[in-house]
Amino acid sequence: MDYTAYIAATRDRSRALAKAAPDAMKSFGALSKNVKEGGVLSVKEKEFVALGISIAVRCEACIGFHVEALMKAGAMREELADVLAMAIQMGGGPSVMYAGKALDCWDQLQAAKG
Numbered sequence: 541m542d543y544t545a546y547i548a549a550t551r552d553r554s555r556a557l558a559k560a561a562p563d564a565m566k567s568f569g570a571l572s573k574n575v576k577e578g579g580v581l582s583v584k585e586k587e588f589v590a591l592g593i594s595i596a597v598r599c600e601a602c603i604g605f606h607v608e609a610l611m612k613a614g615a616m617r618e619e620l621a622d623v624l625a626m627a628i629q630m631g632g633g634p635s636v637m638y639a640g641k642a643l644d645c646w647d648q649l650q651a652a653k654g
Contacts (some may be wrong), residue, residue, distance in 0.1 A: 587615070608649060
């Protein structure tokens with residue numbers, strides 16, 4: 541899968557949804573912003589939690605967004621691998637499959653950055 545294109549297409553669908561259901565999407569955006577700004581965990585730590593949940597619930601679009609956010613937050617591939625290992629421990633075989641997708645996403649986005 542081409543994660544750069546997949547993330548862009550997902551963003552396009554989200555924009556279309558925001559036009560169709562503006563109040564719901566505006567509220568969801570505000571919630572997302574608020575939970576990242578407050579509290580004692582860093583944005584990077586919160587994004588690692590979100591990625592673990594994305595793997596557990598098998599949300600490929602979520603994986604793409606949270607891997608991208610982790611890169612912007614300064615995460616390292618080694619940290620990602622540690623979180624993926626924990627997600628595998630918690631979720632078993634299905635998490636192995638989605639952890640592999642998350643690692644592939646990271647590698648593709650890293651390569652695209654140059």
